[in-house]
Amino acid sequence: MSVASLPDHAPLLHTSVAGSPIAYRRHGQGMPLLLIHGWGGSSRYWRGTLATLADQHDVIALDLPGYGDSPALPGHTTGRQLAELVLAFADQLGLKQFDLNGHSFSGGVAAYLAARSPQRVRRLVLSNFSTFRNERERQIVDQVHKVMTLWMMLRRPWMAERRFFYRTVSSRFFYRTPNDDALLRESFADFLKMDTQTAVESAASSSDPAINAALREIQCPTMIIGARHDNIMPTPGTFKAAEMIPDCRLVWIERCGHLPMIERPDVYHSLLADFLA
Template identity: 40%
Template sequence: MSAESPSDNPTPIRRGKGLRLSVTSSHDDAPTSESGDPTLRRGQGLRLSIHDQASAPQPATLLRELLGAPQVVELSHGPLAYRAAGHGPPLVLLHGWAASSRYWLTTLADLSSDFRVYAPDLPGFGDSPALPEPATVARQAQVVTEFADALGLTTFDINGHSYGAAVAASLAAAQPLRVKRLVMTSLGAIGNEIERLIFALARAPLDLSLRVGYPWLNLIAPWVELWRPFATALLCIPPLPQLMAARFIANGLREKWMLQEGIVDLTKMDLRAHLMAVASVGDPQVFDALQSAPQPALLIGGVGDQIMPPDSLQAAAQIMRQARLALIDQCGHIPMIEQPEAYHAALRSFLLE
């Protein structure tokens, strides 16, 4: 892949070794989609290095555009919503559980100076309807492959967050010639063989129940949909958003406008997609993908992540072929929102080297 090299030489990260990224916290809110031009300060996570300042949109303008309705592409199963920005080599971003492409808004804006960045809503999340059949990790990876086909992406880098990282790893293993580089954000591995065996045994009845019961889930899905507005209104009442975010956010949420966005994504998540994402925990296919994916890989997460602790990322790095590890201080499970500057700097160091 041809791309401009960053001005600073990135620090090499050896397999199984970690790079610690220290950050300085800031508590100003990010701009919203409301009228009026917000003031953007250096270090807010919306830094946009523009090569052609005359023609490229400014950060605030780009962010407001991205906050609008997503684009839609028709795939074999139905419509898939996505957001896109920038010019350059293609980079695909996959969100995690209870999320959507909106979790990547600042990443889309920041990296758009170096990449053409695509962030789809996986089926059953955000504005993409659920699949009519069980959405396993491997099936979601097939959807992303079809998405890349529809947009004419012959080769691309991919970055997945949490559940989306499992999908990204599965796709990277299945498409070794198309995926150039793999980034796994906030996803680790079970390092103990006994624990993996226990998870595999526990998954068998769960997988069977989901496959047998999926037609019934399809029947009740429209009724569950009726409760979405009420659930959204209830969960947006303070301090419920703050309490729900506490387990995921290590040092307080800098961009507080994302709290409500997160609640909206949570309540928009399809019940079927939710259950299949939960069932993916400990999926042996994901472990096999980590072992077989041949691409250079970056594993990046937060030092304070309670969902995927640093030890689990270290375990994943040990079983992968070409893995690097980067940990961000003062950061939990969602680094692109909690510490965007350090997160985006690590991405650039890896993707543009």
């Protein structure tokens, strides 16, 4: 059964954080587990995680502002601002302590949050996260963001209905691209839907030198889940991130691309469950 065809145990809910509407999904009971999607995603790609871990966790996946069904914040948006908003979101839901899982770009968001509020985050997971090892790599990241900015300007809503577009773009995110066109079309629609300014500014903030400083300040037990065939996050930077975090376990999923919760859900959710238990 594909993620797209999973029963939706967690329909969208809505709240307001500091005056900003936030959409989210919630399912299960136990220790709260906050899931933060990556750049271009939404809470929808966590549906399998909500369904699988709900017997042990109160699993909560939000749409960051400017993504999914959450409108963009007024003004500028950076990774650190998003971390503050996620913490305020946890306050709004009355979560005194929680486990935290940030995927891809939001690994940096999760690192900011964990470093700033060590008493709030019990365990931290960074999924498909990578960092820059030196100034040259940081500048390369900046150049990638300029290309992404151009792509943001060229996208059009009708592309979501063209099989060539959503399969071509999706192929970069998987080791083996799923045959499920509904899933790929849904994910591509999330990409097309995100707010342009939010997308550009949040992507640019992923090269912020403060990310590496935050990694070194994380105090809680941490696990980084890397994918051997991730074409989005360079694997050398994943090793570097694991070295920076004082109490960190690094595990790898073989034959997997950038979205292990979709491509290798059994392996991915087993790693999560074991670490958080």
